[in-house]
Amino acid sequence: MAPALCPGRNVSPQPQSSEQLAGRTEANTKIKLTRCGKIILSIIMMVIATVTLGLIVYFVAFRNTPFYYHISFKTCNIDYDNKFEKPYSQEYMDLNYKIVSLINETFHESKLRRQYVNSHIVQASQAKGKVVVHAVLKFKSCFKNNAAKFWDRIETILYQKLQSKTGTLCVDPSSFKMSDMEMPAAENLLNTCCGQRTITRSGNKIAGGKDAEEGEWPWQASLQQGKVHHCGATLISNSWLVTAAHCFLRSKDPKEWNVGFGLLLSDQKTKRSVKNIIIHENYHYPAHEHDIAVVHLSSPVLYTSSIRRVCLPEATYRFPHNSEAVVTGWGTLKSDGESPNILQKGLVKIIDNKTCNNQEVYGGVITPGMLCAGYLEGKVDACQGDSGGPLVSMDSKGTWFLAGIVSWGDECALPNKPGVYTRVTHYRDWIYSKTGL
Numbered sequence: 001m002a003p004a005l006c007p008g009r010n011v012s013p014q015p016q017s018s019e020q021l022a023g024r025t026e027a028n029t030k031i032k033l034t035r036c037g038k039i040i041l042s043i044i045m046m047v048i049a050t051v052t053l054g055l056i057v058y059f060v061a062f063r064n065t066p067f068y069y070h071i072s073f074k075t076c077n078i079d080y081d082n083k084f085e086k087p088y089s090q091e092y093m094d095l096n097y098k099i100v101s102l103i104n105e106t107f108h109e110s111k112l113r114r115q116y117v118n119s120h121i122v123q124a125s126q127a128k129g130k131v132v133v134h135a136v137l138k139f140k141s142c143f144k145n146n147a148a149k150f151w152d153r154i155e156t157i158l159y160q161k162l163q164s165k166t167g168t169l170c171v172d173p174s175s176f177k178m179s180d181m182e183m184p185a186a187e188n189l190l191n192t193c194c195g196q197r198t199i200t201r202s203g204n205k206i207a208g209g210k211d212a213e214e215g216e217w218p219w220q221a222s223l224q225q226g227k228v229h230h231c232g233a234t235l236i237s238n239s240w241l242v243t244a245a246h247c248f249l250r251s252k253d254p255k256e257w258n259v260g261f262g263l264l265l266s267d268q269k270t271k272r273s274v275k276n277i278i279i280h281e282n283y284h285y286p287a288h289e290h291d292i293a294v295v296h297l298s299s300p301v302l303y304t305s306s307i308r309r310v311c312l313p314e315a316t317y318r319f320p321h322n323s324e325a326v327v328t329g330w331g332t333l334k335s336d337g338e339s340p341n342i343l344q345k346g347l348v349k350i351i352d353n354k355t356c357n358n359q360e361v362y363g364g365v366i367t368p369g370m371l372c373a374g375y376l377e378g379k380v381d382a383c384q385g386d387s388g389g390p391l392v393s394m395d396s397k398g399t400w401f402l403a404g405i406v407s408w409g410d411e412c413a414l415p416n417k418p419g420v421y422t423r424v425t426h427y428r429d430w431i432y433s434k435t436g437l
């Protein structure tokens, strides 16, 4: 078969005239120029793309880089009182409110209003009988390369404010000090308040519950024998938890236990071993009374936006009948059902002991140290594996208090068989006697 004709092959070259040649050379130069232009253009395009990409990465990564500062200054009209040593005394909270409002106002009126995040009083010490305020301030900024300039701007804004209008507060501006802080230590201080959640969701509508979200119930912990979830527990300080006494029926040896924090049981990054377990001295299995224990961690946790402590109610507080409360845990989704990996929440209602002791309910076995919550029609309840975990209730200011500890119930979510909890107010003094909290 004759070979196929291909350009430049089997075709004799045709001689060219000089004009033709000249024209071709010009055309070649144009082609070369166009090629050259194309190469330059693509280089420029590549440079632009790289720069744009770099800028995007820079802004995504650093725009929200948090910066933390520790500031302190001496007041001249607040006399020091021992009550300022107790971070949750009314005096301390009033002082915190006053100072935080002043700092908020200062930055909201300044050019750094978009960078300022929040602040918190972390200590009140004394100098010559007057209060010295120590606070942590948090900013988000893209000034990564120019931290020194950012520092200066903050310092100037604060210093100017302290020198001028501070309302009823008198400040000695010469006592003003400011220093950098590392993120974990600063976040720990910013998150020490009890009963505050990072996210606030309404309609929390366990058995009959819903998946929880990160930071929603930051005091919830998992009490694990070895690495296996056994019970829930509630963080009440950076090193103490409350749980149920019956969780330790199999073993009371602290070495066998661990505590994990985090929404997903399979991915709990913060874990602690246990230093000590204190079980209520009057708890005697199989009786359900005095079902409470406190657990001391081998080392404290650092508070973060998703690890925080709940508030403990005063012994005299009564959670009103029919008020809403939320129970959380990794317990089974129904009696003898499957265990979830993601923390569950269930909205329940407090039931008074009289109703709970009705013949058709628990017929008289509910003692003053117990508290019932759920619905007489069933539907939502704690279940196996939720024991020791929290039943919490929110006050009118949005602060969450520990009302109960999951203790027992007849199966789960059955009609007329609500969940029975250890009544925390009843054991408030016992908790204090063991933990000092």
Ligand code: ARG
Residues within 6 Å of the ligand: 331, 381, 382, 383, 384, 385, 386, 387, 388, 406, 407, 408, 409, 410, 411, 412, 413, 418, 419, 420
């Ligand atoms: N005792 C169970 C446990 O060890 C908790 C029972 C709670 N039951 C209930 N129906 N509320 O996990």
